[in-house]
Amino acid sequence: MxxxxxxxxxxxxxxxxxxxxxxxxxxxxxxxxxxxxxxxxxxxxxxxxxxxxxxxxxxxxxxxxxxxxxxxxxxxxxxxxxxxxxxxxxxxxxxxxxxxxxxxxxxxxxxxxxxxxxxxxxxxxxxxxxxxxxxxxxxxxxxxxxxxxxxxxxxxxxRTSASPTTPDRTDVDGLIDAKASAPELLHRLLHVMRAAGSEAVAGVSRKDGSPTHYFRLHDVTLPEPTRAFGYVHWSGVVDVALPFGDVPAQHRGRVTLVERTNRTRFRTRLRLSEAGDLQLATDLLTLSLDNLREDHREV
Structure with a gap:
């Protein structure tokens, strides 16, 4: 890069x-x-x-x-x-x-x-x-x-007539400080995932452009547009694009299977509430990111 x-x-x-x-x-x-x-x-x-x-x-x-x-x-x-x-x-x-x-x-x-x-x-x-x-x-x-x-x-x-991106959409770090219930944990999570070759994009309302309650994680090493592989909510909830069956057996007791969601890929959920949750979150998000890259290599 x-x-x-x-x-x-x-x-x-x-x-x-x-x-x-x-x-x-x-x-x-x-x-x-x-x-x-x-x-x-x-x-x-x-x-x-x-x-x-x-x-x-x-x-x-x-x-x-x-x-x-x-x-x-x-x-x-x-x-x-x-x-x-x-x-x-x-x-x-x-x-x-x-x-x-x-x-x-x-x-x-x-x-x-x-x-x-x-x-x-x-x-x-x-x-x-x-x-x-x-x-x-x-x-x-x-x-x-x-x-x-x-x-x-x-x-x-x-070339394009797009309206410039609003600062609220790009300043994820600032939004974490302003909105997250555990900002230090979310900053640490984002630091690790950026080092792995991803970037965060704050969700915004299509109606008025205001920030919503989460940010998305996307790969930034691939030249193709890629779907999000993780959603991180200001509350500390982390939704991972990972089938529940792909979660290592020793971790399944610490995550939740999401039965109903409008994001069909995001079946695995956990909550960041203490430092011990950080390693689990980064491990599962990294696994999801690896799966995304493997799918891309098969294009």
Whole structure:
């Protein structure tokens, strides 16, 4: 993971002829792979498409630090300090693109349009990446829903019409101090999970933008948008995206099976009320995070 210091966000984006030729070659490769449908097992073909699509987003960058010097950057990248961590995010997830390509016919004009969408990456802060992970939809619409504004370094204009993210949504640490019943424990939990490669995003009311009663945990090491793997309530309740059967047997007496929930993945619940609960919470959240990353590797 890199920082804003490596992103030349104040400079215009100029791809150059060599980059355009390389991108054209990758698109030709992907088109060829699509033509192998039926001759190559689908899981193997999907894996090769996924790798090629990943390359398509990264090869659009300009050296040095090409991965982080692509055409689009977020407002957070332009305005936050240089030591802020950033993520190279795929605007359209590879799985979505692969699904479209695997249902297309060779020579279909939709393949060209699909590949045009597939090659777009945006550099965002890790906080913004977490916010994007909880939004449905594809493409720039997801950014607008999350309130992440995007700057086009080629045209030198703002790309999306999203309203800027409110401070309440991003300042999870401040919200913990203001709202948590056991702030020290929640700060320690968040410190451990950030070190594991995740970030917290405060839940907000879609009606008026005010903070709700929890924050979500999202992976920030993957370029794809990812679902939350944990919900931490200001009261100290922790809901983990983990089937109850996956909880180690020695810990099942300390957690609760959630029978009814509108979040079907979140079946395991515990409460942080003392220091002894912290290790259990971080262990289960880390297990949930590992499962999420394993699911991503299978895309």
């Amino acid at each position: 890199s920082t804003i210091a490596k992103v030349r966000h104040d400079e215009p984006y100029v791809a150059g002829e060599s980059i355009e030729k390389t991108l054209a070659s990758v698109r030709d490769l992907i088109t060829h792979l699509v033509g192998l449908k039926g001759a190559v097992p689908t899981p193997l073909l999907r894996k090769q498409l996924s790798t090629a699509l990943w390359q398509l987003t990264e090869l659009s960058g300009v050296p040095p630090h090409a991965k982080y010097n692509v055409r689009f950057v977020s407002r957070g990248v332009k305005e936050q300090p240089g030591d802020t961590k950033v993520n190279h995010e795929h605007v359209t997830p590879r799985k979505s693109v692969s699904d479209r390509l695997l249902t297309a016919r060779p020579g279909d004009s939709g393949i060209t349009e699909c590949l045009s969408d597939a090659g777009i990456a945006c550099i965002v802060t890790v906080q913004e990446h977490g916010m994007l992970g909880n939004e449905p939809g594809l493409g720039w619409g997801r950014y607008e829903q999350a309130g992440v504004q995007v700057f086009d370094r080629l045209t030198q204009q703002w």
